[in-house]
Amino acid sequence: xxxxxxxxxxxxxxxxxxxxxxxxxxxxxxxxxxxxxxxxxxxxxxxxxxxxxxxxxxxxxxxxxxxxxxxxxxxxxxxxxxxxxxxxxxxxxxxxxxxxxxxxxxxxxxxxxxxxxxxxxxxxxxxxxxxxxxxxxxxxxxxxxxxxxxxxxxxxxxxxxxxxxxxxxxxxxxxxxxxxxxxxxxxxxxxxxxxxxxxxxxxxxxxxxxxxxxxxxxxxxxxxxxxxxxxxxxxxxxxxxxxxxxxxxxxxxxxxxxxxxxxxxxxxxxxxxxxxxxxxxxxxxxxxxxxxxxxxxxxxxxxxxxxxxxxxxxxxxxxxxxxxxxxxxxxxxxxxxxxxxxxxxxxxxxxxxxxxxxxxxxxxxxxxxxxxxxxxxxxxxxxxxxxxxxxxxxxxxxxxxxxxxxxxxxxxxxxxxxxxxxxxxxxxxxxxxxxxxxxxxxxxxxxxxxxxxxxxxxxxxxxxxxxxxxxxxxxxxxxxxxxxxxxxxxxxxxxxxxxxxxxxxxxxxxxxxxxxxxxxxxxxxxxxxxxxxxxxxxxxxxxxxxxxxxxxxxxxxxxxxxxxxxxxxxxxxxxxxxxxxxxxxxxxxxxxxxxxxxxxxxxxxxxxxxxxxxxxxxxx
Amino acid sequence: xxxxxxxxxxxxxxxxxxxxxxxxxxxxxxxxxxxxxxxxxxxxxxxxxxxxxxxxxxxxxxxxxxxxxxxxxxxxxx
Numbered sequence: 001x002x003x004x005x006x007x008x009x010x011x012x013x014x015x016x017x018x019x020x021x022x023x024x025x026x027x028x029x030x031x032x033x034x035x036x037x038x039x040x041x042x043x044x045x046x047x048x049x050x051x052x053x054x055x056x057x058x059x060x061x062x063x064x065x066x067x068x069x070x071x072x073x074x075x076x077x078x079x080x081x082x083x084x085x086x087x088x089x090x091x092x093x094x095x096x097x098x099x100x101x102x103x104x105x106x107x108x109x110x111x112x113x114x115x116x117x118x119x120x121x122x123x124x125x126x127x128x129x130x131x132x133x134x135x136x137x138x139x140x141x142x143x144x145x146x147x148x149x150x151x152x153x154x155x156x157x158x159x160x161x162x163x164x165x166x167x168x169x170x171x172x173x174x175x176x177x178x179x180x181x182x183x184x185x186x187x188x189x190x191x192x193x194x195x196x197x198x199x200x201x202x203x204x205x206x207x208x209x210x211x212x213x214x215x216x217x218x219x220x221x222x223x224x225x226x227x228x229x230x231x232x233x234x235x236x237x238x239x240x241x242x243x244x245x246x247x248x249x250x251x252x253x254x255x256x257x258x259x260x261x262x263x264x265x266x267x268x269x270x271x272x273x274x275x276x277x278x279x280x281x282x283x284x285x286x287x288x289x290x291x292x293x294x295x296x297x298x299x300x301x302x303x304x305x306x307x308x309x310x311x312x313x314x315x316x317x318x319x320x321x322x323x324x325x326x327x328x329x330x331x332x333x334x335x336x337x338x339x340x341x342x343x344x345x346x347x348x349x350x351x352x353x354x355x356x357x358x359x360x361x362x363x364x365x366x367x368x369x370x371x372x373x374x375x376x377x378x379x380x381x382x383x384x385x386x387x388x389x390x391x392x393x394x395x396x397x398x399x400x401x402x403x404x405x406x407x408x409x410x411x412x413x414x415x416x417x418x419x420x421x422x423x424x425x426x427x428x429x430x431x432x433x434x435x436x437x438x439x440x441x442x443x444x445x446x447x448x449x450x451x452x453x454x455x456x457x458x459x460x461x462x463x464x465x466x467x468x469x470x471x472x473x474x475x476x477x478x479x480x481x482x483x484x485x486x487x488x489x490x491x492x493x494x495x496x497x498x499x500x501x502x503x504x505x506x507x508x509x510x511x512x513x514x515x516x517x518x519x520x521x522x523x524x525x526x527x528x529x530x531x532x533x534x535x536x537x538x539x540x541x542x543x544x545x546x547x548x549x550x551x552x553x554x555x556x557x558x559x560x561x562x563x564x565x566x567x568x569x570x571x572x573x574x575x576x577x578x579x580x581x582x583x584x585x586x587x588x589x590x591x592x593x594x595x596x597x598x599x600x601x602x603x604x605x606x607x608x609x610x611x612x613x614x615x616x617x618x619x620x
Numbered sequence: 621x622x623x624x625x626x627x628x629x630x631x632x633x634x635x636x637x638x639x640x641x642x643x644x645x646x647x648x649x650x651x652x653x654x655x656x657x658x659x660x661x662x663x664x665x666x667x668x669x670x671x672x673x674x675x676x677x678x679x680x681x682x683x684x685x686x687x688x689x690x691x692x693x694x695x696x697x698x
């Protein structure tokens with residue numbers, strides 16, 4: 001049987017391509033990567049009304065077929081059939097923004113010239129009407145020589161007509177043989193032709209004072225704009241804590257119930273200890289942070305989908321320029337507050353290779369959500385819950401300080417890197433400010449589901465394995481009766497920690513911390529479950545108390561300077577295997593991941609040391 | 621007048637672009653974003669620091685660009 005026809009969605013960024021893709025395929029999507037490059041491959045399945053299956057491909061948004069960035073190269077190669085791991089599409093759907101025909105038609109003309117069966121989806125037609133643009137669809141179709149279907153992807157309008165057109169186009173069968181070349185593209189000539197067509201097919205009433213323009217008068221105002229941005233960031237980080245408290249409590253209750261039930265029903269043996277302490281408490285502590293991560297991602301997805309993120313880039317451009325970057329770098333860096341991995345992947349939109357490399361190198365300094373478990377534990381244990389000002393708690397202030405320390409560290413690193421290792425170039429800043437859009441709940445939900453799935457899979461595999469291995473290494477061999485050593489020191493893990501202990505002792509770390517830092521190489525949040533494992537193995541008592549108990553134990557074991565040094569360490573230390581792996585993939589080699597490890601561990605050691613020595617000198 | 625000196629909200633038209641004075645990338649980006657001789661243009665917003673970058677309406681799109689690049693674009697009142 002022949003494979004299902006492959007239908008590719010192509011178009012400029014901001015044409016509503018992804019919304020159309022989501023509307024057509026729902027949640028039946030697969031996200032992967034093209035081999036050898038770092039471009040995301042998004043595909044999904046849908047069925048036509050007559051039941052025929054269709055494979056839908058969402059190609060990266062690009063402005064032309066000039067292969068100047070990896071995204072554009074992949075789009076071009078797929079379209080001419082030379083992309084490894086992809087067959088040539090049977091049908092092309094060119095998504096154009098009806099409010100911006102002048103520019104979007106130029107790319108459409110380039111695509112029509114490829115000779116594949118093509119359909120133009122005239123998206124956001126409602127917005128064009130609201131803007132005062134009447135489009136003669138039949139005329140446009142005649143000028144382009146391909147079917148034109150008006151759609152409103154976010155309201156699922158026009159989808160049936162589009163499916164019919166796909167059905168007709170894919171049934172065409174015997175199509176002419178196509179040569180794998182891109183027709184010569186003279187951008188200026190294409191642009192003029194596209195303006196002619198747009199002028200012929202549209203009747204322009206005077207431009208309405210749209211919402212975008214009114215809102216931008218505030219959002220891009222030289223004074224009000226930055227204030228609004230600061231307020232949004234503040235609300236976002238507040239929400240990460242306040243909105244997620246209830247679900248975190250539910251998860252904690254569920255975890256404690258599981259631990260108690262297991263303790264009460266299973267016989268007291270090795271297996272029960274392992275299940276309760278290693279798995280339920282170890283993994284549970286990490287899963288407990290899922291609500292915070294989702295709230296943060298929800299904010300970032302909404303800011304991106306609404307079009308505000310680009311305004312933030314506009315406001316931040318000059319500031320970023322002072323450390324050698326551009327406003328474009330702001331978007332990946334802000335995403336890195338949720339997780340450095342999507343942040344580093346988002347740097348693909350930066351065209352200048354040096355700007356992009358610098359952004360990749362400093363992205364791990366943004367306080368990602370995996371640090372929150374560590375910060376929350378240590379702050380909860382050592383910083384008193386009191387108010388320094390009405391409504392401003394000391395704990396929140398310390399947390400805010402840790403975020404700021406990361407940002408300042410990143411800016412300093414960028415300023416140095418741009419003058420040394422990534423010197424030269426400078427890609428400037430030029431981007432489209434698209435109209436504001438009400439984010440579609442379905443699109444945000446799909447994005448959140450994908451993040452949650454990745455996080456839980458990580459907790460379920462990597463973190464589970466590491467916790468289990470650490471538990472075994474910490475439990476054996478058993479310390480002889482009468483020995484003055486603690487179990488965690490006598491065990492295999494304790495002996496390994498003994499090797500790196502001399503390195504971290506000057507900065508105030510104890511053996512238990514050295515022990516927690518090693519498995520946290522895999523992922524920062526493992527430090528929490530590692531400490532939990534170390535202390536519960538030494539204490540060997542009631543394992544159902546979870547984090548509260550652990551905080552108490554830490555208070556007994558660490559001095560305040562030590563705790564602060566531990567926090568400072570985690571601001572900088574590149575303890576995340578997935579981040580290192582993604583840097584290797586994005587930079588095609590081991591040079592830059594090794595560099596990242598070296599410079600960030602150096603910074604972490606110095607920062608923790610400086611914190612410890614200062615705090616000790618101050619007599620804290 | 622150069623685009624970077626154009627006062628805000630003054631309907632204008634691009635009369636010339638110094639393509640050779642721009643690096644290849646910037647020139648290509650400008651073309652892709654619809655900059656061309658004869659196109660209507662208007663400055664809408666200015667950045668918070670040093671009034672840089674600027675946001676201009678070109679045709680029916682709004683584009684953010686730095687003043688250094690805008691200096692290569694010459695405009696005349698529409």
